[in-house]
Amino acid sequence: xxxxxxxxxxxxxxxxxxxxxxxxxxxxxxxxxxxxxxxxxxxxxxxxxxxxxxxxxxxxxxxxxxxxxxxxxxxxxxxxxxxxxxxxxxxxxxxxxxxxxxxxxxxxxxxxxxxxxxxxxxxxxxxxxxxxxxxxxxxxxxxxxxxxxxxxxxxxxxxxxxxxxxxxxxxxxxxxxxxxxxxxxxxxxxxxxxxxxxxxxxxxxxxxxxxxxxxxxxxxxxxxxxxxxxxxxxxxxxxxxxxxxxxxxxxxxxxxxxxxxxxxxxxxxxxxxxxxxxxxxxxxxxxxxxxxxxxxxxxxxxxxxxxxxxxxxxxxxxxxxxxxxxxxxxxxxxxxxxxxxxxxxxxxxxxxxxxxxxxxxxxxxxxxxxxxxxxxxxxxxxxxxxxxxxxxxxxxxxxxxxxxxxxxxxxxxxxxxxxxxxxxxxxxxxxxxxxxxx
Ligand code: UDX
Numbered sequence: 001x002x003x004x005x006x007x008x009x010x011x012x013x014x015x016x017x018x019x020x021x022x023x024x025x026x027x028x029x030x031x032x033x034x035x036x037x038x039x040x041x042x043x044x045x046x047x048x049x050x051x052x053x054x055x056x057x058x059x060x061x062x063x064x065x066x067x068x069x070x071x072x073x074x075x076x077x078x079x080x081x082x083x084x085x086x087x088x089x090x091x092x093x094x095x096x097x098x099x100x101x102x103x104x105x106x107x108x109x110x111x112x113x114x115x116x117x118x119x120x121x122x123x124x125x126x127x128x129x130x131x132x133x134x135x136x137x138x139x140x141x142x143x144x145x146x147x148x149x150x151x152x153x154x155x156x157x158x159x160x161x162x163x164x165x166x167x168x169x170x171x172x173x174x175x176x177x178x179x180x181x182x183x184x185x186x187x188x189x190x191x192x193x194x195x196x197x198x199x200x201x202x203x204x205x206x207x208x209x210x211x212x213x214x215x216x217x218x219x220x221x222x223x224x225x226x227x228x229x230x231x232x233x234x235x236x237x238x239x240x241x242x243x244x245x246x247x248x249x250x251x252x253x254x255x256x257x258x259x260x261x262x263x264x265x266x267x268x269x270x271x272x273x274x275x276x277x278x279x280x281x282x283x284x285x286x287x288x289x290x291x292x293x294x295x296x297x298x299x300x301x302x303x304x305x306x307x308x309x310x311x312x313x314x315x316x317x318x319x320x321x322x323x324x325x326x327x328x329x330x331x332x333x334x335x336x337x338x339x340x341x342x343x344x345x346x347x348x349x350x351x352x353x354x355x356x357x358x359x360x361x362x363x364x365x366x367x368x369x370x371x372x373x374x375x376x377x378x379x380x381x382x383x384x385x386x387x388x389x390x391x392x393x394x395x396x397x398x399x400x401x402x403x404x405x406x407x408x409x410x411x412x413x414x415x416x417x418x419x420x421x422x423x424x425x426x427x428x429x430x431x432x433x434x435x436x437x438x
Contacts, residue, residue, distance in 0.1 A: 031067075
């Protein structure tokens with residue numbers, strides 16, 4: 001058992017705190033937002049993530065997990081302190097580190113004995129060194145500390161599984177003492193033979209960006225291929241399948257769609273462009289990823305206009321608003337972007353999402369929110385599927401067709417088979433798909 005503190009009860013912080021507690025550690029999770037901490041004490045989760053409520057409940061009941069607004073209390077109780085505060089992208093694309101700086105200073109002011117300060121949320125290369133300088137400047141004389149980087153690779157929707165069974169754990173440190181302490185915190189994962197990559201702080205920081213931008217590039221590549229398929233009369237689903245069977249390529253992250261979204265991939269791509277620029281390197285692939293992602297959203301919008309006709313005065317049905325299934329996160333969601341553009345062109349939009357409607361209301365107040373997929377279709381001149389929630393995979397298509405004013409479906413996730421839908425009388429549009437000649 002170790003005493004740990006996690007500063008920041010956002011996505012990364014809360015999931016990490018709950019999982020560390022579940023490993024048997026005593027964890028205090030700190031956030032400056034009193035409302036959030038109050039809520040967590042009453043088991044009110046600030047966002048939706050499968051399994052999180054149960055994990056938090058179990059570990060609070062067994063007194064391994066507690067919540068506080070006091071960094072002081074956390075620092076005095078814990079030997080390792082994880083910083084997991086948000087690092088939003090500023091207007092220029094740079095990560096905003098003011099939260100990290102403020103927390104580093106506060107930790108330093110309260111330190112009385114040795115502490116290991118671990119940066120967990122994604123930060124540009126060089127942030128570990130910055131944290132070390134800040135703590136050095138503000139801590140009492142004679143108090144020693146280490147700074148480490150331990151990037152998270154959690155995917156929204158399967159974050160707990162990712163934490164408990166990660167592909168790897170990255171441990172970036174400058175001293176043996178820090179390396180040993182952080183490795184020991186992850187010791188429960190040795191039992192399932194999780195690979196541990198032990199390296200310097202700078203390398204650890206870069207690994208996170210390299211991995212995420214690579215994933216974004218992989219999706220962007222297949223999205224470009226999808227557009228090429230449409231131009232040449234080929235089928236991207238088959239191209240992707242055959243590509244993915246090559247073990248050097250792999251089938252994951254090779255699904256064409258409306259473009260990447262969420263809180264990580266777009267932000268990390270922008271940040272990598274910025275800090276590579278600052279280092280004097282004009283990197284081409286991350287820039288191309290950004291361009292392709294913008295183009296993909298426009299491509300989807302044009303596709304809808306082609307399928308439905310001029311949008312002014314038309315009603316369009318939308319299924320799925322979150323950037324991917326199993327989350328209520330609408331940040332950078334292509335669904336939100338395209339819906340906004342449809343509204344701006346004078347369309348009326350009726351929408352349903354199993355989890356993200358509350359979050360979407362703030363960004364899209366003019367949308368009419370419906371109870372289910374079928375209500376969405378009532379009187380609509382076309383149905384757009386943006387997010388591949390499981391419940392959209394087996395819709396009663398005959399019912400959908402009878403409810404729609406015109407049987408038009410734009411399936412941005414290629415859930416359905418074009419030939420089948422066309423045989424049912426739908427005007428069906430996928431992404432990068434050409435019907436097989438009969
Ligand atoms: C991502 C990374 O996967 C994770 O490792 C990192 O630490 C945080 O960012 P997340 O933001 O939850 O996780 O989303 P992810 O599941 O990776 O999907 C990213 C985006 O790519 C989504 O918009 C998704 O719909 C899209 N995507 C993914 C595709 O369009 N096609 C694919 O084949 C895969």
